[in-house]
Structures are given as structure tokens and as C-alpha cells.
Amino acid sequence: xxxxxxxxxxxxxxxxxxxxxxxxxxxxxxxxxxxxxxxxxxxxxxxxxxxxxxxxxxxxxxxxxxxxxxxxxxxxxxxxxxxxxxxxxxxxxxxxxxxxxxxxxxxxxxxxxxxxxxxxxxxxxxxxxxxxxxxxxxxxxxxxxxxxxxxxxxxxxxxxxxxxxxxxxxxxxxxxxxxxxxxxxxxxxxxxxxxxxxxxxxxxxxxxxxxxxxxxxxxxxxxxxxxxxxxxxxxxxxxxxxxxxxxxxxxxxxxxxxxxxxxxxxxxxxxxxxxxxxxxxxxxxxxxxxxxxxxxxxxxxxxxxxxxxxxxxxxxxxxxxxxxxxxx
Amino acid sequence: xxxxxxxxxxxxxxxxxxxxxxxxxxxxxxxxxxxxxxxxxxxxxxxxxxxxxxxxxxxxxxxxxxxxxxxxxxxxxxxxxxxxxxxxxxxxxxxxxxxxxxxxxxxxxxxxxxxxxxxxxxxxxxxxxxxxxxxxxxxxxxxxxxxxxxxxxxxxxxxxxxxxxxxxxxxxxxxxxxxxxxxxxxxxxxxxxxxxxxxxxxxxxxxxxxxxxxxxxxxxxxxxxxxxxxxxxxxxxxxxxxxxxxxxxxxxxxxxxxxx
Numbered sequence: 001x002x003x004x005x006x007x008x009x010x011x012x013x014x015x016x017x018x019x020x021x022x023x024x025x026x027x028x029x030x031x032x033x034x035x036x037x038x039x040x041x042x043x044x045x046x047x048x049x050x051x052x053x054x055x056x057x058x059x060x061x062x063x064x065x066x067x068x069x070x071x072x073x074x075x076x077x078x079x080x081x082x083x084x085x086x087x088x089x090x091x092x093x094x095x096x097x098x099x100x101x102x103x104x105x106x107x108x109x110x111x112x113x114x115x116x117x118x119x120x121x122x123x124x125x126x127x128x129x130x131x132x133x134x135x136x137x138x139x140x141x142x143x144x145x146x147x148x149x150x151x152x153x154x155x156x157x158x159x160x161x162x163x164x165x166x167x168x169x170x171x172x173x174x175x176x177x178x179x180x181x182x183x184x185x186x187x188x189x190x191x192x193x194x195x196x197x198x199x200x201x202x203x204x205x206x207x208x209x210x211x212x213x214x215x216x217x218x219x220x221x222x223x224x225x226x227x228x229x230x231x232x233x234x235x236x237x238x239x240x241x242x243x244x245x246x247x248x249x250x251x252x253x254x255x256x257x258x259x260x261x262x263x264x265x266x267x268x269x270x271x272x273x274x275x276x277x278x279x280x281x282x283x284x285x286x287x288x289x290x291x292x293x294x295x296x297x298x299x300x301x302x303x304x305x306x307x308x309x310x311x312x313x314x315x316x317x318x319x320x321x322x323x324x325x326x327x328x
Numbered sequence: 329x330x331x332x333x334x335x336x337x338x339x340x341x342x343x344x345x346x347x348x349x350x351x352x353x354x355x356x357x358x359x360x361x362x363x364x365x366x367x368x369x370x371x372x373x374x375x376x377x378x379x380x381x382x383x384x385x386x387x388x389x390x391x392x393x394x395x396x397x398x399x400x401x402x403x404x405x406x407x408x409x410x411x412x413x414x415x416x417x418x419x420x421x422x423x424x425x426x427x428x429x430x431x432x433x434x435x436x437x438x439x440x441x442x443x444x445x446x447x448x449x450x451x452x453x454x455x456x457x458x459x460x461x462x463x464x465x466x467x468x469x470x471x472x473x474x475x476x477x478x479x480x481x482x483x484x485x486x487x488x489x490x491x492x493x494x495x496x497x498x499x500x501x502x503x504x505x506x507x508x509x510x511x512x513x514x515x516x517x518x519x520x521x522x523x524x525x526x527x528x529x530x531x532x533x534x535x536x537x538x539x540x541x542x543x544x545x546x547x548x549x550x551x552x553x554x555x556x557x558x559x560x561x562x563x564x565x566x567x568x569x570x571x572x573x574x575x576x577x578x579x580x581x582x583x584x585x586x587x588x
Contacts, residue, residue: 005380012384016488019495020529027423027524051524100414104522 029063035081037065040094040107041123042131045076048096048105054080056109061086064107075123078131080107093120094131107131354549357471361479361548364472374477382443382478382544383485387492389442390435394493397430398422398500405501406509415511419519422501427528428588431494433580436539439486440572444547447478448568451551452561460552475548479541486540487533494532535583539576546572 028051045067054062062082070077078094091112099106112120112130120130314321364371405421451474454460463470498520505511547568554564 002376005384006376008384009376009379012387012492013379013485013488016491020491020533023495024526024529027521028526029521051521 034084035062036084036086038080038082038129039127040078040080040129040131041070041075041121041125042078042094042096042133043075043119043121044133045078045096045131046098046105046133046136047103048078048107048133052104052106053099054082054107054109056082056086061109070123075121077123077128078107082109092129093118094129096131096133098134098136353553354545357475357549357552358545361471361475364469364476367469367472367476370469370472371476371480374473375480378477378481379485382439382481383489386439386442386485386489389438390489390493391496393434393438394426394431394497395500397434398426398497398502399504401425401430401497402501402504402509406505406511414519415509416515416519416522418505418509418511419502419516420522421519422505423498423520424523424528426494426497426501427532429580431497432490432532432535432539433576435490435493436486436536436543436576437573439482439489439539440543440576441569443482444543444568444572445565447544447547448551448554449561449565451548452554452564455552455554456557456560470552475552478548479544482540482544483537484540486543487536490532490536491529531583531587534587535580538579538583542575542579543572546575 048064048067050064050066052064053060054064062080064078065081066079068077068079069075078096080094086109088109089111092109093112093115095108095110095115095118096105097108098104109129112118115132118132120132122130401422402418405418406415409415409417409421451460454474460470460474463473502513502516502520505516506513550564550568550571554560556563
């Protein structure tokens with residue numbers, strides 16, 4: 001009976017210890033073949049912990065053995081154990097990234113060129129792979145939260161600034177810009193026509209200038225030919241005679257101009273007196289002024305003239321009635 | 329008038345002094361039991377029987393409780409972890425909970441009722457029937473004979489029972505996940521391994537050792553302090569279960585604060 005009890009106790013104790021040992025080893029990943037040790041360096045490792053999986057092209061090839069700070073604390077060294085059959089890619093690097101949304105992280109071996117945006121840490125030690133870590137989800141959510149807040153502020157400001165009146169003003173401004181644009185188009189079209197006309201005129205002028213140049217060249221050639229014919233003395237004599245004639249003509253013109261200036265002065269004086277006379281007539285001075293200013297007087301004058309005209313006619317017909325001519 | 333005012337303070341003082349007296353008696357008992365470790369010739373022959381009685385005999389009830397704890401944990405985890413949370417977290421939750429908390433604590437509470445009450449009743453009966461006094465009369469160290477083997481057996485066997493209970497609890501949760509939750513084994517194992525740390529197992533073992541010492545120590549103290557016949561034995565058994573359960577929970581919080 002005691003022997004049986006002893007055996008039972010021994011069995012239970014061994015069973016408990018075996019379960020603990022085997023279970024722990026199995027939960028840690030089971031019995032593994034001899035693995036190859038690698039070390040990677042990164043500025044940070046997020047939430048990577050020992051036991052996290054190491055993946056290559058998405059396939060689990062090992063596990064993280066240890067995560068420790070480098071001497072000096074300027075980097076984090078991650079010890080990895082990977083399958084000995086794994087052929088590391090060229091420019092191998094380690095990307096530490098979340099495996100899922102729930103806090104489990106992994107280390108991924110990749111070609112550095114496959115992740116060019118990653119800022120891999122080149123640790124100054126032979127055999128240490130460069131590594132980098134993606135930002136934690138909390139950082140991403142914090143950044144997203146900040147962006148959302150900024151967007152909220154922008155939308156609020158936009159809402160404040162963009163009222164119905166603003167929209168109408170904006171519409172008017174757009175319409176005005178359209179009109180200005182049309183005006184500019186028309187003006188550009190007109191200016192283009194003018195420039196075309198101008199260019200045509202310039203062309204014509206250029207052609208005329210060319211023709212003048214050709215004429216001048218012909219004239220110069222003739223002058224040259226004349227100079228070459230030794231008739232310069234005659235030409236100069238003719239020119240001197242012509243100059244003398246011009247001088248005499250100029251003197252005659254000066255004299256005529258002097259007479260004209262005198263006549264103009266006389267006319268100016270006559271016009272001055274006439275102006276004074278007209279001014280006094282307008283003011284009602286003198287007979288002419290009263291005639292101009294009083295219509296009754298003018299009518300009386302016309303009537304007197306008419307009577308005088310009748311008197312003269314009567315005198316012409318009956319001179320004796322009015323004239324008594326006696327000699328002695 | 330003055331007496332009625334002072335009565336509450338007096339009552340509080342009496343109770344506090346009684347508590348200190350109890351603690352002093354308990355400390356004296358355990359110190360004496362520690363000294364009795366020298367009498368290996370007395371306690372060692374009783375160690376194996378006590379291991380069988382405390383440990384091996386407690387395995388079935390511990391495994392029964394762990395089995396259903398694992399089933400309930402798996403079902404409740406799948407009920408809680410819905411929507412965006414991956415289903416393999418059921419394995420994580422079952423494993424972590426069974427190893428860190430439910431395995432050691434539920435097993436210890438169960439054994440507080442089964443083992444602690446048993447020891448208290450046994451020693452209480454010996455005390456009220458003056459068998460303990462007889463041992464002292466025969467110059468037999470009652471602590472080395474009655475207390476040390478029980479405490480040592482519990483310290484040695486509680487971790488074993490807890491380890492088996494944790495294993496069975498996880499296994500039952502696994503089977504439940506496969507059969508009732510449409511999970512696959514790789515999914516459950518992935519979750520189980522996801523945040524596993526070997527230190528968790530050591531944490532459970534350390535807690536189990538302390539729980540074993542507490543359950544049997546309280547049982548022995550209450551049993552040896554039994555007075556008043558059969559009624560006193562019943563009170564001692566009840567007191568053992570209550571005090572041991574409270575101390576288990578207090579120790580659980582203590583170890584969590586200290587070790588995690």
C-alpha cells in the first residue's frame with residue numbers, strides 16, 4: 001500500500017514537472033534545429049519583444065532572441081535566430097513592424113532596396129544588419145488626430161469666410177474676370193491687326209527706303225561720274241549765282257513783310273476803334289446806340305425818313321412850291 | 329455617559345489587540361514549526377503520506393475545476409473578442425488567464441476548502457480530544473509530527489497540482505475552441521504562443537508555493553487553536569476556509585504587484 005502511494009506521488013510529481021517543462025518549451029516555439037544567430041541595429045524597435053517572429057518574404061524563418069540597448073544607448077540591438085537554410089538577400093536589412101493591429105510586432109528580413117523610404121541605421125560594427133522600425137499605431141493615430149483637428153479648423157474658417165455674400169461676390173468676380181478676359185482678347189485682336197498694319201507699313205517704308213537707297217546710289221554714281229567729268233567749276237558758279245538770287249529774293253521778302261506788318265498795325269487800330277464804337281452803341285450812347293436800344297425811336301426815325309423821302313419827291317415834282325428863286 | 333462614548337473605542341482596541349495576539353501566536357507557531365525542521369526523523373516519514381493526501385488526492389478536483397474553467401474562458405473570450413479582434417486572441421486570453429491567475433488562484437481556493445478545512449478539522453479534533461497533549465507528554469514534538477509535514481507537502485505539491493490544472497484548463501479551452509468556436513488549432517496555438525513568457529510559469533509556481541504554505545499553515549494554526557469540542561472543530565474548519573481564502577487573494581495581489 002505504501003509502495004503504491006509512493007509510486008503515485010512520484011508519478012504525479014514527475015507528471016507535473018514534465019508538463020511544465022514540455023509545455024513551456026512548446027509554447028516558446030518548440031524544439032528547434034540549430035539556428036543561425038543574426039544581429040540587427042535600429043534606432044528604435046517599437047514593441048518588439050523576445051519571442052516575436054522573424055519573417056522573410058512573409059514566411060516565418062526564426063524568432064527574436066533578445067532586444068537590448070547598444071553601448072551608449074544610441075541604438076537598439078536585436079538578436080535574431082533564423083533558419084540555417086535561409087539565404088540572406090543582397091543588402092539585407094531588418095524592418096521592425098507591427099504584425100497586426102493588436103500589439104504583436106515582428107522583424108522582417110528584406111532587401112534594403114525594397115524599402116527605399118526606410119531610414120535604416122548603419123551600425124558601425126561588422127556583421128550587424130541595418131534596421132529600421134515603422135511608427136507605432138499610437139503615433140499614427142496621434143498624427144491622424146492632429147490632421148483631423150487641422151482639417152476641422154480649416155473647415156470652420158472656410159465656413160466662416162465662405163458666406164452666401166462671399167459666394168455672390170466670388171461669382172461676380174468670376175464674371176468680371178470673364179469680361180476682362182473677353183476685353184483683353186478683343187484688344188489683343190485689335191492690336192494684332194494694328195501690328196499687322198504697322199508691320200505692313202514698316203515693310204513698305206523699308207521697301208521705299210530701299211528704293212531711295214537705290215536712287216541715292218544712282219545719284220551718287222552720277223555725281224561720281226560728273227565729278228569724274230571735271231564740270232565742277234560750272235556747277236559751283238551756277239550754285240553761287242543761285243545763292244545770290246536767293247539772297248535778293250530774301251531781302252524783297254523782308255521788305256514786303258515789313259509793309260504787311262505796318263498794314264496789320266493800322267488794321268488793328270481801326271478794329272480797336274470799331275470795337276469801342278460798337279461797345280458804346282451797345283451801351284446806348286449816341287444816336288446809333290439809342291436807335292439800337294429804343295425800337296420806338298427807330299420806328300420814328302424810319303417814319304421821318306419816309307416823310308423826308310415823300311418831301312423830297314414832292315420838292316422834285318413841285319420845286320416852286322418850296323423854292324422861290326428871285327434874282328434881285 | 330462617558331462610558332457610552334468610550335465603548336466603541338474600547339471595542340476597537342480590544343479587537344485590535346486580539347488581532348495582534350493572533351498574529352503573534354501564529355508567528356510563534358510558524359517559528360516553532362520552522363525550528364522543528366531539525367527533527368527530520370519525526371516529520372520526514374509523514375511527508376510522503378501527506379503529499380499523497382494533500383497533493384495527489386487533490387488532483388481530480390483541481391482538474392475538474394480547471395477543465396470547466398478552461399471551457400468557460402474559451403467561450404467567454406470568443407463572446408468578448410468579436411468584431412475587429414482576431415479570433416486567435418481566444419488562445420492568448422485562455423493561456424494567459426489560466427497561467428497567471430485562474431490556474432493558481434482557483435486551485436488554491438479549492439484546496440483551501442478541501443485541504444485546509446480537512447487539516448483544521450483533523451488537528452482540531454486531536455486538540456479537543458487531547459491527543460496533541462498526549463504527544464507533548466510523550467516528548468514528541470507535535471509541530472514536527474503534525475505541522476511540518478503538512479506544510480512541506482503542500483509547498484511541494486501545490487505547484488504540481490497547479491501546473492496540471494493549468495495544462496488541463498488550457499487543453500479544455502483549446503478543445504472548446506476547436507469544437508464550439510470553429511477555430512483551427514494553428515489559430516489557437518498562435519494566440520497561445522503570441523505573448524507567452526516562461527516567466528509566467530515561474531510566477532504561477534511561486535504563487536502556488538505561497539498558497540500551499542498559507543492554506544496548510546492556517547489550517548494547522550486554526551486546528552491547534554480549537555476549543556470547545558465538536559462545535560469548536562466546526563468553527564475552526566470554517567475559520568480556516570475563510571481566512572485562507574482571504575489570505576490567498578491578498579497574496580495574489582501582493583505577488584502581482586511585486587513580480588509582474
